[in-house]
Amino acid sequence: MQLNRIETPVVIIGAGPAGAATSIYLSKQNIRHVIIDKDVFPRDKVCGDACGGKTTAVIHHANPEWVTEMRQRSNVFQPSWGMTVVAPNGKRLDIPYSAKMPESAEAKGFIVPRMDLDNFLFEKLPSPYCTIFQGARVERMSNDADGVTVTIKHNGATYEIKAKVIVGADGDKSIVRKHFLSGITTAKTEAIGLRAYYEGITEMHPHSFIELHYFKEIPEGYFWIFPLPDGRANVGIGMLSATVREKKVNLREVMLKAIKTNPRIAHRFKNARLLDKIQGWGVPVYTKDRPISGNNFILCGDSALMVDPFSGEGIGNAMFSGMLAANAIKKAVDAKDYSEGFFKKEYETEFYKELGAELKHNGKLQRVFRYQWVFNMVFNKAYKSITLKRLIICMFTDISLQKQISKPSFYLKVLFNR
16 A cells, blocks of 8 residues: 655644644644544534633634634624523622623623534634645554654555654543653543533523533532523533542433422423433543643643633633644744753743643632532622622632632631621
């Protein structure tokens, strides 16, 4: 069988949000690259479908007209102005994505099925600098002092692709992470999620806030309702994997029981209809800073285990990491340096500098709110104190204030009304 050889500065494995962002920003900087995906687009990806301000900002920075196009396609991209968090005792708090945002402002977030979002981004990839292989299978991967070699099968042909750097954007089961970080890779994801699409749910927020519900019957997890166009919604449940295993939780049963019997939401689902089967996936939640780059490689998105531990958002972090990866690769190409030290400085350090504090604080927040009595206490006090309520809202939108909510002193002040 004939072997087709390709040499390129960069090869990207995975064309989801992380890989697409890397490709788009490499093309903006006139850097040739090959992007490979095992699926053929459009294809589905099990996900919560919610995108916050980071996603919009990365797309806008790449091309403002793309954000305009998204807003014009409101039948696909549902604008969202914030989130509603509901404590186990039923007390709720509306948190706009921008604490100072007037109602007339354009939405900073949106909800869109991954089938549509990923295909939207994939259609933006073609450029003189990008070679695309979709429906391709990676056969082998190797690396030496000169770079990386990836062998793929595509449409019955075999291709050997040699590159100076490889970007792993191939999800939580990343073959790139497994190859380069086999000694420290994680065997299981930190959380598990189930997703379903419904129509006919009532009492949705007038500004399409996403909803996070914390129920007594869902320890160390939450139930969500994310509005979509045409009266549809992404509905799901997420829980820590360790809790699922330890308590032998059947997530599907818990989810359907909540929909049918929980007094907070059951009436809203009275005439709702399940549109498709319930599907699950592993959620690669951030737990600590870990290596996400090295000699001739960079990891982005779920491959780098960077889903927000409190909100569960992964798309924005994935796209942001792809943008940073492309910027680091541009510097590496200019310097002709693809070493571990170079990428640690130009990519890994930059990523944790930009998002590390947010991920750490949200991890602490997630751990604190495992104790439902703490959650209830804070929200009870917030209902009695406008100042506290405003402070909590700002903590979700201002990284400088998020440090307070992870300190024990904050809860002592709340407890004693200080």
